[in-house]
Amino acid sequence: MIAQVLRCLLSGAFICPIAYQTEYNLLLLPENRDLVAETMKTLGYRLARTNPDDGAYYMAPLDLTDLPITRVKEELSRFRDVFGPAVLLLDMIRQTNSVEIGLSPGDVIRLASLEEVIIESASLESQLRDLAPVIRNFNPRASIRDNLRRVLEQLRAAGYVALVNSQAEIYQVTGKIEYLYSVVEYIAEHEVIMVERVDDQVHDEQQVLDGIGDA
Known part of the structure; x- marks a missing residue:
């Protein structure tokens, strides 16, 4: 075991x-x-x-220092740009107070309930469409329900939610969601530093390449 x-x-x-x-x-x-x-x-x-x-x-x-800083930044950006917006949409739905939805480990998410809230809100529908560039197989011409399903399925594939009832399309938030929150928070606090470190590393690598070319 x-x-x-x-x-x-x-x-x-x-x-x-x-x-x-x-x-x-x-x-x-x-x-x-x-x-x-x-x-x-x-x-x-x-x-x-x-x-x-x-x-x-x-x-x-x-030892995190063994990882190239450019790779670390790419990973952090993926969390921020791909998964962050999807969870933000769910959080905005939660804040409408018109549907019971939680975003902590163990909380239940019902696809049908999400669909009802977005249908009644042009603002939320617009935010759903804004996810098109980062959600796999997202289709602006598809129904709200189909695209919401794609959002949840992408979160499921990444391990942030689990499908606990396929017939009723009910998901449950996993413990990994806490990791996403901590990463997004870290990015917000350290993004400027990360960018500067990446720029410095790229500059150093270019100097090495220039030195090899001059040899």
């Missing part, structure tokens, strides 16, 4: 009670958690958690 936990983590999965209940329960036992952590350490990773009390478990590098 420990091997199954390791496979999940090494695949990039976030282990929480919603997405991987069996594996999550295994990691709650200190002896299993220690064994998994030691094994990951030998591979250059550590066992991390979205929050210390009941957060999702995931794999993280032992």
Whole structure:
């Protein structure tokens, strides 16, 4: 069973009670958690958690400084530009107070309820259309329900929600959502620094290339 936990983590999965209940329960036992952590350490990773009390478990590098800063910025931008807007739309629907929707781990999202709210709001419908560049197979000519389904399915494929009732199209928010919130918050606080570091690295790399060309 420990091997199954390791496979999940090494695949990039976030282990929480919603997405991987069996594996999550295994990691709650200190002896299993220690064994998994030691094994990951030998591979250059550590066992991390979205929050210390009941957060999702995931794999993280032992040393972030080993990662190229340009790669880090690309990853952060993907969170901000692709998943951030989709969750923002769901949050705006939540703030209408006309439908019960939560965006914390374990909260339930009903596709039909989302559709009803957007149909009644030209502003929300416009925001849904604005997601076209970042949502896979989004079709501006398709129905609101079809495009909402594409939004939720993209979030599901990325591990932020799980489909718990396919017939009624009911989703449940997973523990990975906390990771998205922390990344978006980090970007908001450090984006200027990140851009400057990327510019410096590109400049340094160009100087190396120029030196090779002059040799």
